[in-house]
Amino acid sequence: MNKKQNIKQELSYFRLKLRSFMREHHPERLQDTEFITARADMALITYCDAVAQGFTHPEAESMASEVLYQGLHLSKYDTLVSVLENEFERELPAPLPEKLAPILLSNEAVQATFDKFGLTDTFAASGQYDRLYTELTGTIVLLIESNRLPTVRLAEEASPK
Structure with a gap:
């Protein structure tokens, strides 16, 4: 060669x-x-x-x-999947988090939440990750409520027993 x-x-x-x-x-x-x-x-x-x-x-x-x-160690996609899996486990069971994360990444409110923080390779260790995680959770709750997005829990509550 x-x-x-x-x-x-x-x-x-x-x-x-x-x-x-x-x-x-x-x-x-x-x-x-x-x-x-x-x-x-x-x-x-x-x-x-x-x-x-x-x-x-x-x-x-x-x-x-x-x-x-370089600059790719913190993943917005992974962060969103983590929030969805951990905080919305009942409402959005697998494989929904992996399917929903790319859609949420293009949402302006979600991007604005990420933009508040200087995301770097060392961001997760900075102590700011918990604030980002909490704010993303709140943003997703607001998106679900304001857009009346169907979730598994809502479907269960709506169906007669």
Whole structure:
């Protein structure tokens, strides 16, 4: 395999790795191919530079992964799924949280709640995560009530026994 093929293979490896991560944790950003390509390119450059500087392949891979996932450790999607699973377990049983989270991500009130907080890779450890979680829970309650969204509990209460 020549050097050009090897670089292309490495690049597609980082792109696939990032796409897989985004599919699981940031599905709302999966269509941002420009971001994915640029980030995979940066990871490849980091990897190649590290190997050229004498780092081992596992060390270079670790350094490239830091670049690949920078700013992506806190997932709005995962946070919403967590709120829905934990706070609305009876109203929205599985698999509803995973199906509802992408819809909620596009909601202005939900986005405004996220926008109040400076979401960074260290945000979860900052102590602010609990405030975000509580505010998201309240926002979702208001959305359910104001839009009269059907939930399992409402359906159970409405049906005759």
